[in-house]
Amino acid sequence: MTDEKRLVIELDHLRKMYGDFVAVEDANFSIANGEFFAILGPSGCGKTTMLKMIAGFEKPTSGRVLLDGEDVSSVPPYRRNVNTVFQQYALFPHMSVFDNVAFGPRSAKKFDDARIKKDVTEILEVVRLGKFAARKPSQLSGGQQQRVALARALVNYPSALLLDEPLAALDLKLREAMQIELKRIQREVGISFIFVTHDQGEAITMSDRIAVMSEGRVEQIGTPEQIYRSPASLFVAGFIGSANLLPATVESNSKQWLHVRTTRGIALKVPVTSASFAVGDKVCVMLRPERLHPAQSIDESGSGLDGILTDLVYQGATARLIVHQTDDTEISALIDANALPSWARPGEKICLVWSDDCPYVLAGWPDHAGATTTSVDHVEASL
Amino acid sequence: MNSLRSRIARISLNVFAGLGLVYLFTPIFFIVLFSFNKPKGNYNIVWQEFTFDNWLDPFSQSSLTAALWTSLRISAAATLISTIFGSLIALALSRRAFKGSSVINLLLVLPLTTPEIVLGSSLATLFLNQTFVDFGSITVMIAHVMFQVSFVALTVRARIRGFDWTLEQAAADLGAKPWRTFRYVTFPLILPGVLAASLLAFALSIDDFIITFFNSGSTVTFPLQIYGAARVRIPPQINVLASMVLFFSVALLVLGTLSGQRSEAVKALKRSKDK
Known part of the structure; x- marks a missing residue:
């Protein structure tokens, strides 16, 4: 299915060590444009480290990260065309919703104020927060803050959006609604979403493909159905469902x-x-x-x-x-x-x-x- | 029975709190009170009669006024320098543990725990053994920066404990280069802590006597002037100038608190409107 599609992210024998501890071992896979891709595994399996290497917050010990076909392994995060939705959202508390979302375009200095205003307004409509542009993050509910974080990342039209446990901080019911909302937003913007989660139910419901990780290794990559029906290892069989x-x-x-x-x-x-x-x-x-x-x-x-x-x-x-x-x-x-x-x-x-x-x-x-x-x-x- | 007990507890709590406040504020009250005194002779230490004369002519003692200006100038410069360096030290120490950060932590506390007389005299020895600067405003400023830096670094570090460093990651992730991240994200968020630290540093500098005494040469700061003059006379203008400084800082404090309350009120108003 990925053959005729453009590859957005390629991980080439990626490896990360902290001292003697192997956090990520030989990750070697690619993600196509427009894919909803989950990196799934228990805590400490290396999934967040993997995401940080793609975002540029961690440097791989060996191997390469390719973004749109270009080696970005030693490119700092502010020059990589990927954006992250952080687990606790990391919204700037002293800025309004509008200024939070406009921070990326203003840093890029590619567009004038009128264009930035138009882009920010548009993306706030996509996440249904048009009315809240003047508010401070502290005046929003958890689900609204989550959507501001999404809008702030999406407004830059990144090659891929990285989401670190995006729903972990939400209540169960809100989480289920946000799963559907995330799918809708992803379809609307057409950008690849790569999200890290420890919740196998979430991964199965939302993703086109899942990479299951355990102790730094990628155990299996496949569609939710493949992974559920034909797990590649005992770990995957026990972890999924x-x-x-x-x-x-x-x-x-x-x-x-x-x-x-x-x-x-x-x-x-x-x-x-x-x-x-x-x-x-x-x-x-x-x-x-x-x-x-x-x-x-x-x-x-x-x-x-x-x-x-x-x-x-x-x-x-x-x-x-x-x-x-x-x-x-x-x-x-x-x-x-x-x-x-x-x-x-x-x-x-x-x-x-x-x-x-x-x-x-x-x-x-x-x-x-x-x-x-x-x-x-x-x-x-x-x- | 129970309510009686809780009433007694409440009353005695108020009494003790009141006594504590009296203890704290009596000296300040006397400073202000004696600025309205019309002293007999050279010493403004016995209450005679009420007058506005001192307040109408606060700068009549030209040597005292000159000393106050010297102090303000030195303290302002020293505070600016120490705030910049102290805040940078605090940022470096808070961001992550690095090689030698524990040593720096220890060194930061040293100027606070070393007796001032030791600091002052050893600094004087240092200045005597070099030929770059003569004793004067510059040496006093250098001496003040030395102990202020520690206070600023420790205060800022305490205030930014719990700062969410992922905000800096988020800014970088959104394409902001390090300077832009500092200018628009980190700095505005640590500013209240930096301001608090600089006020403290200023207060420490403006009333420092011992270290200044050793390193001032012929420069006379406000505390040195009062100390020297007290042997001959204590003019009521000392109290007037001291009260002015006091009122000025209280005004700053009130303004700060009021603007904080105002923004809270505006927020609350906005929230109620949205509902």
Whole structure:
């Protein structure tokens, strides 16, 4: 999809070290014009460092940053044609909204006052803050301040807009509204947005493509669907959405199916993916909770797991089932609340079944077997 | 029972606060009061009768007036220089820790903790051992800048603690070169702290006696003049000039507070209009 599109940002084997600590390791990808691109990862994974290297606040230890095809690795931030929306907005408190937004064009000294006034007024209309031009930032709400920060960055028509956790400071409801607003603004101005976030839901909802990072490395780059359906690593599988991860060993493989046995001793068949596995390999079977269905028994031909239903969490449109297996691991299933069978009661025996194309196989064994989102400690460690 | 206790507590709090204020303001009150005294003889230390004469002729003591002007000139120059350098030191120390910043921190506190008499006499020794400047206004100014710089740097640093340095990043990100960032973003935001520091530095300079005494040569500043004159006579004009300085600084303070309140009021008004 990016082939015929112009590349705005190219990262060429980018690396950043702080002393002995590797903050970013060999980042090597490019972002096309008009793309909504997310850099996603837990805190300390190097995503903000990456953004700072693109903006020019940090110098790469090695590798290059190319902007519109030009090497800008040692160009100071004020000569780079990218603009940043900072996490806490960093609005100038002593200036009005208008002066905040006009700061960039006035610094550039390319246009006269009349043109600057026109540009600023226009962009304030785009972010729907036309009426607030004379106010000071302290007189605005969080969501309004956020939009001033956006307008201030966009008025310069940068090659790309960088957003550092742009929605982290907002309340949940406002955040959801701002997600839609950001998408609308991006469509309207047509500039590439590169945003850093630790919120996988946000990344999936908003982005055209996502780069998932962990411990300084880019683990996978792809569309939200690719990343959700075919995660490249155990980390990505656990970090995006929720998953049930079952450690297993390969017993035999055919063209179409991989036969594995889980550590609990259950034989499962898994469709073969691009990665190839040999007999005896340690693998992990991923089952997404929303693809599991409750059943009273496992069909002879199908695959399934049995256990005791320990918790049934009603969530309105959906219901979450937590099933405790005999090996003390938990499996979570997410089902349509209307399809909840009457026999499914906490404390009773239950089976979870799935269709053949549901399981996805990954290399290696997970640190934590079973559902990724039922253990508080495990979830905390991944944030 | 409880309300009685809280009433007693409130009353005694007010009494103690009042006593504290009396303690602080009695000397100032006497300075102003005795500027209206008509003294008998050379010493304006016993209340005789009320008069406006001193205020109608505040500059009658020409040597006293000349000393005040000398002091104002020296203090203004010293304050300007020390404010610039002190603020730059504070900015450098606040922005990030660098090699040797802890040493500079230590050196900054040194002039504050060293007895003035040591500073004054050792500076005098330094000036005696060189041939570039003679004792006079210049040496007094250099001496004042020396101790003022520390006060300015420490005051500004305390005032800009918590300054959001990402604002400077934001300005650079928007295409502003370092000077433009300083001129339009950093400087306006640290200005109140810089002004406060310069007022403090000015106050320290204008009433300095010990360090000035060692380094003044034949130059006579206001405190030196009063000290010298006090042995012979204490004219009421001393009180008049001192009161003038006092009223001037109080006026500045009131103006500053009022304009602050005014802008707050304007803001509140705007907010209520928008709703």
